Amino acid sequence: MIRTFPDSVDVAIVGSGPCGAAYARILSERCPSATVATFEVGPLLADPPGVHVKNIADPAERARAQRLSEGPAPSADATSTDTMDGYADEAPRLVRPGTFLLADGYRQDGEDGLPGAAMSSNVGGMGAHWTGACPRPGGSERIGFVDGLDDLLAVGERLLNVATHAFDDAPFADEVRKRLSGALDDGRDDDRRVAPMPLAVIRHEDGRVTWSGSDVVFGEPTRANPNFTLVPEALVTEVIVVDGRAGGVRVRDQRTGDEHVVRARFVVVAADALRTPQLLWASGVRPRALGRYLNDQPQTVYAVRLRDVTPGAETQVDPRDEPEIVPQSGVSWVPFTDEEPFHGQVMQLDASPVPLADDDEPTPGTIVGLGWFCAKDVQESDRVEFDEADVDPYGMPAMRIHYRLTDADHASIAASREAVKRAAAALGEPLDDREPLTFPPGASLHYQGTVRMGEADDGTSVCSPTSQVWDVDGLYVAGNGVIPTAIACNPTLTSVALAVGGARDIADRLTERN
Template sequence: MRFPEHVDVAIVGSGPCGAAYARVLSERAPTASIATFEVGPLLADPPGVHVKNIASAQERARAQRLSEGPAPRDGAASTDTMDGYADDAPRLARPGTFLLPSGYRQPGEDGLPGAAMSSNVGGMGAHWTGACPRPGGSERIAFVPDLDDLLAEAERLLCVDAHAFDDAPFAAEVRKRLGAAIDAGRGGDRRVQPMPLAVRKDAGGRVTWSGADVVFGEPTRGNPNFSLHSQALVTRVLVDGDRVRGVQIRDMRDGTVHDVRARYVVVAGDSLRTPQLLWASGIRPRALGRYLNDQPQTVFAVRLRDIAPDPAAETDPRDKAEIVPQSGVSWVPFTDDEPFHGQVMQLDASPVPLADADEPLPGTIVGLGWFCAKDLQESDRIEFDDREGDAYGMPAMRIHYRLTERDHAAIEASRNAVRRAAEALGEPLDDAPLTFDPGASLHYQGTVRMGERDDGTSVCSPASQVWDVTGLHVAGNGVIPTATACNPTLTSVALAVAGARAIAADLTAERN
């Protein structure tokens, strides 16, 4: 039989947050039966591996195409995530992702033209850039008292390392110059520093990206009570009164429909499809799909000035699958006085194309990406259409999204801030910073947001349980209730840890 008839916990989605639930439950409730269901295919072994860890360009391209949902690009499409990143195309489509085909903008609104998703085992964790900064100031969730403990556990699960590239050429010089321009008046943990990254460095110095495979880890893969089911679309969460009772699944291989009974269900999709599934299931709290927010993103590029060649540097790392010693990623943390988050990336990690006129010294071309926190509005939302289905047959999405006057002011301030940072480093390679259309960050949040109490402005509790539906939890970036500028994955995994611990405690109490 392809699917189990009954499990203790059914997890919908195999990205970092779904994997975190499986991992924590495997460690804390090892006798519980757990099944994870993923609409997309398995890309490689181990399940959930990051595609950049696939050495073969041909196999890497195959994995990216498999991730691109119902209408993947043709086999000749680029595998380089930087291709087209800073050109003037109307919508940015990255390898391994697929754009929301319609409904992304309503008349007279800004919309989210960059809204994109991935369908594969490992979710977006198979394609992300691995940045895991901790939130600060108003980014933090004040009603989660053990947030720092949860963030530390998320760092363990993701194998976060802030020092993997301490020896990258010119990285220390980049941080020295940035610090001189930015650090005045900042607290110690908010000063320019190496970016914490979800990467692993082996004894030989090779660095690989953490995907959901790292979060699953051996405790999950070796758990005889855990199973992972790919190409399994969960079309409905089954509820009996105020208690969850399982999920309904469509087998994407043959179209058959199956019910799996479960005592607990965790919906750990992205910020678009998690509320979509709840809506399709008739679970529709007022805040569902609302408070949708993205992080307005501005990029710029410079060539470091006054830099001598490093005789120990290796060759240009472009087109290589793995991260190499030329890579350097620095972090300008968010503060409430300067409400931006800055990623400063060298060469292969840079968010902008390299200069073509001549071959730069490895490490001397630096891309700067500044992200803003969105002005949160209940009216920024996903509307679901029960009369029309998407390519998976789920309710079609209509995005309602507007940038406010405060947002436009923040974007302009971030453009000035990124220019000042660039001038501290070297000579700009462009005339002006480029601000992407909404959605390009892929950091959508808020659509199943957490709240301290059930007052109509949130979907779930601090343990990520959906209000009024016992046993139903949600996970992913959509749970984050605050306006953030930093990369959200570390925070969303931390919140998943809290939810998984709550389920594990309940299971343990029931069996004692």
């Protein structure tokens, strides 16, 4: 079937993950007459567009959606699509269903590299595969120069449908938080004490709980907007810049190989933290900070069995075989503080980062996985570079990762391993005699900083506080790569909040011109 690409739009968005979807949503709400087109290199997985794969009830369809997300060279059909299979083994390059690793260039000689660096290519981006955790940043994680940050975070929570109490009836969740609070809350501010994890989920009237993907962020205002177009399997190969201003995009139809030029008054590049700087670089937009300050979150996991608990009727449903979150799941949060600079996720059963043995059939809720994330010692030298002479499987400039763990990082990781053991000891007994497992760099999938926001154009940032690229009028960037601070918490909420600010700026400019 022949597809029609628009000749011109008011706003062209590259990428359909939660941040690209946030731009489309805010523009649909504030400027419904503006023409907006979103281009996504990957395919449509299911209806509605951008749905989280765990909401696909049929196992075969869910597996198909995961394979479709795995880029130019998806895993073999026989490869497991269970997100827990091999999750906590000691493989040097973890690969998760629905994602694909960099084939090469992920480590340079004498460096740590990012062997776990992974991406997804599909409508909805990584938002079709994520765990939905949406904590607010605290302390030094916060971006002090962004006006109205708390308001932007609140809008982000609205778009993602963040809920704090979706699992209040999860078995033993209250007991887990009570024990963690007793061990960890002393001296913490009220908003930094152990709490239920804010999650991007929807609890339905019949009790079902589904994950929020980009479909939730797009929402009805975008889907019902006759001036919005979503074009899957469309690779943007260039942002066209004329006389210091964005003028449109060059798009390759992945189905036919045909190229199209789409003129635009504004362009938003909302790919991931690796492919956003890649597209800017390929387009000749190369500020000094582009690709630099690459930031991953070292992650350590551990697991315990709760001690001294008595099963109740609420534990009769085992959620491990369910495709979606169910009310028997439990997720708790140990917030980052500057004094205890780790972000803790405490997850029960299906959400646990540590899989159980095949013959282990515990009472639901009694196996608890703990994941502790560190804030990186951010360095300008940690970066993704691009090769003039080599290309990736999409025909874009090949990536070369330069990344080192500093002495401060090694000290932070060691401290996080002790911290996670202290938290675990408050809950119960380890499942076995193994020490906490620290994942290889890149495994967090929380890459940041490569198109970082700054207060001034001083060479240490790529974009302004409204996400517009310095010196290129009308060009905006979005995604985790925009975050300039060293955060340990899950970055999606912060990224969506910054996208809201950028979208509002475009909406205001469109309104002024009209």
